[in-house]
Amino acid sequence: MLNDNDSELKKFHLFHSKPVFVPVILIIWLFIMCLYEYLTYTDSILPILAKKQPLEVILPIFNQLFVALFFLLGITNIIIAIRYAMIKDKVKESELAILAKETPADWHPKVELLYTTYNDFIPYALAQCLKQTYDNTQGVILDNSTDPKYIKMIDDFVIAHPNVKLVRDSQNKHAKAGNLNNYLCNGTHDYDYFVILDSDELLENRFVEKCLKMFYYNDIGILQCNHISGQNHNSFMRTFSSSGNIFWPVQNVVRSVEGGWLNKTVSGVSVGQTGGALCIELGHGVMISRECFEDIGQMPYAVAEDLCTSIEATLKGWNIKFASQIYGNEAFPVNMAALMIRSSKFCSANFEFFKKYSARIIKSKTISLYQKIDLFCFTLSVPISAFQYISLVITSIICPVLHIPLVTQLFMLLPTLVCYFSQSLVDTVFHLTNGMKFLDLLAYEVESMLLYGSFYFITVKSTVLALMNKPAKFIVTPKVNEHITFLHAIRNHYQGILFSIFTIIACIAISGSYWVLLSFIPGCFGFLFEMQANYLTSEEQAKADKLQSYSNKALQSGNTETVDWND
Template sequence: MVSYSKKSTLYLWIFTAWALLMFLFGYYTVRDGIIVTWDQGKPVMAVLEGVNFGVFTNLFLFFSVQNFTYPIMYQHIKNPEAKHERKILAKPLPSDWHPIVKLLYTTYNDFIPYALNECMNQTYDNVKTVILDNSTDQHFINLIRQFCKVHPDVEWVRDVPNHHAKAGNLDNYLCHEGRDTYDYFVILDSDELLQPDFVEKCLKFFYYGNHLGILQCNHISGRNDNAFMDMFAHSGNSFWPVQNSVRSSENGYLAPTKHPQVIKPGDTVDIGLGHGVMVSRKCFDSFGEFPWMVAEDMCSSCEALLKGWNIKFATQIYGNEEFPINMEALMVRSSKFCSANFQFFNRYVRRLFKTKLLTRRQKLDLLSFTLNVPTFALMYMSLILCSIVFPLDRVPMGYNAIMLLPTLLCYFSQSITDGVFEFQDGMPFWDVMKYELESMIMYGSFYYLTVKCTVLALLGVPAKFNVTPKSNTKITYHQAFMENIGSITFSLITIITCIVISRSSWILLSFVPGCLGWLMSLKANHQSKSDKKKQKILSDYNYYALYHPEHVLKWYE
């Protein structure tokens, strides 16, 4: 499968814009910061100013430029890429090619009957379903038992010890009784929904593709049933097509020969994101097992790349998933991502930087993807320097204010691009403004979470695979406040310290959201009429999936 992009230009634009901003801020830092501070006989403070610019400012500028460049590039490539994909999907599968595809549904105390039942309704007829279960809650074990009773063709595999979380659950089957029983497999999370022709479409990519080992498909968060999910699902619905489409179009091509080689150098690295992804048996057999890591998707993608397999993203093949159901669920997921990224970095950075299969630009792209979540902790450190440490030594507040701009630019860059896409899709202007404000409040309250995860990671505390909660109960003001007491206390201490030292409260705008983020928890209490109707429909679908599977359920539109 030949990509539409003839020449990788993404990082040419990123580096150009980044270099210009670095020069401007660097000139200001040296002229009005480092030189002045050094002349005042404060070498330590001058070094800290240099570190703030050389490490934090440049990093934030890079992420900001990257976050703005990806959507611009997406606008350029989305139509040609979609046209190219539709040509592949228009081709028929050969009548003499009939590979076995297994749907591997992974569950740990979060089995959702209607979701699996819907995924099983595929137009391609050589599909087998396997439930990979390491549940400990008897309620969910009973649900699975009932599901298998009315779906006798479904294979149920228990991973009772529950070693190594999702990776161990997959390996327990793929490396033992499931070995050599399939040609391709699809990984499903518990809340996954697939298009009826999902498998058929994916197989066309593999058949007409070029050394394709992993195919990640597009996703939307379309099964939201409260105001929290309705509002913040916009971030995921923008991230999936924008980030992954660009990475897929610019990732070059490899050949998984005896000695893997580069066919076409790339600018970016595309990776599988853990669910709604199809993997070929040849690709999986080449690296043998899913690494026993929390970020098993990123790790297995890197193992595939190092064996010379290509990874692509399909914009025209969709899955449907739930956005985290409330603030607690989103924080659990973000905490997992943060600690998992550090674990991935420690395990793979040396191997990736030594390999000749990836260009320097691809290595940088993968590194920036890995550090995306922990960047919040680095933002906090930079803000502390500018609002506490520098004012403590009488560094001019004007300089500090300028040096805060890269932090704020990085902080807002993702939500701004999300808002632009929603506005283009028809969201009213004031609704976009409301989304931007609430996103600022919610994600600004993540400083405590990311700082905590970063400190624990640096102390060597192992990353832990936490299942994102799938159920929601009404929460009171008091409960919401107490659930976020760590973030509130952390932010208040920071604010009071800053005011006492710098005597300038406007500089604290980035810390205020930490005191208000708990209010976003209350949004999960609110349901529109359509939300309630949707919730009732899905409840009925669960009943049919467990007791009357002959009813064909067509939730996916």
């Protein structure tokens, strides 16, 4: 849509800059790794070679691959946050300048809101999303549900909202991607853009209007919008939801700004400005143009269909950008079990993506070297806990048993700590900046360490299954919390508890590595957070009741009342 020769329009182009943060990361990372490699060579490799046991050299060298990865991911989290602090005001100013503009009166594209659901329909969420200031908007429910309760609920909603289309996928294949393709790739449609909604999605009322301005004044095919974690109605959700409010803008603003610009022409794709990072769409709260989707052909059949779609679009020459000033609202996972299911899905999905796309990404001339490195880091950031565990086994069990000399245990622990606490450090800085009291912050950090520290088992399990070529499976994150007793919590997490206890005993008995307590004590007690979702303050109970009442009202014909998207 954007004419590059039009100077008036170019003034309102989204802010972007030359690659900065990835080169800085690489410089810092290479400096640290040179130091580590020198010490590993002098303290480990030389003594091994002196004993004339060259095969044992493999273990410390293999472990250095993990050390390198831990430092790379840890440094990335810190540098990307610093970069965000440097550019966020310019990005906001650039976006607000575009949003203040008007689009031509004769430009009136049709936008469809595609609400995907599988036994998790939330009436109040869809009712609110439909309440847009832009009038040429069509709601479409894409339903894969098998539960009669949700099927009836959806039928009642369509009766109450006759302008909403309902499309059911009776075959229910390929999860979310199959649900979307069943509609988009079959029949004739008259949309110009579509928005993908998850079942708990809330959009601000000007969402569509704002997105269209971004498309009109920028040469983009996909626009991912910002999210806040709201609708939190129990103690677990309230405690841990704030991390997402930091992660979304920090990560995505930098990747959007440094994503470069592609020029798509009839003859092919040229790189207008080299990208230093890769901006991706995240599966919901995203608008995609019809031209972009039809050029891709379909949503790739993968668990991480959003990440795969982003690569397909980029390889085809379409620009993907992030809008920090256009908001959606999504609920944080309702309990610990839901959060672990989501983490497990992300882990297996990223391995599936890596297997399917690594060769194409490496060979691509559209994606720059810096973008490939950034994508590599992003893909491996989820299974990092499994890699940390492998490194722990090497340094604290295998090497001591074989009497292989290593650098001091504390020295080997440092890269793991840098990686583990890097995101926590970013959260700490932003929480303090936003006015969180120190004691509240301290309590939050301790709770986060205990919660996420108990995810080792599920991540290791997902990684092992992925490496054994077990297909990734799309599992819908549960949206409803059931009362969990102490015995139920132990029964749900006994494997993780035993896994942590065994690791602690083995490390202390074999190498005297008491520092493993830092990593695996959470796995012994983290299951207690399973019951935290049982507790609601009076305000949270009132909010839960309020949201339920809005769902009931959304099923009533003639009712126009909707929940405030900020709730």
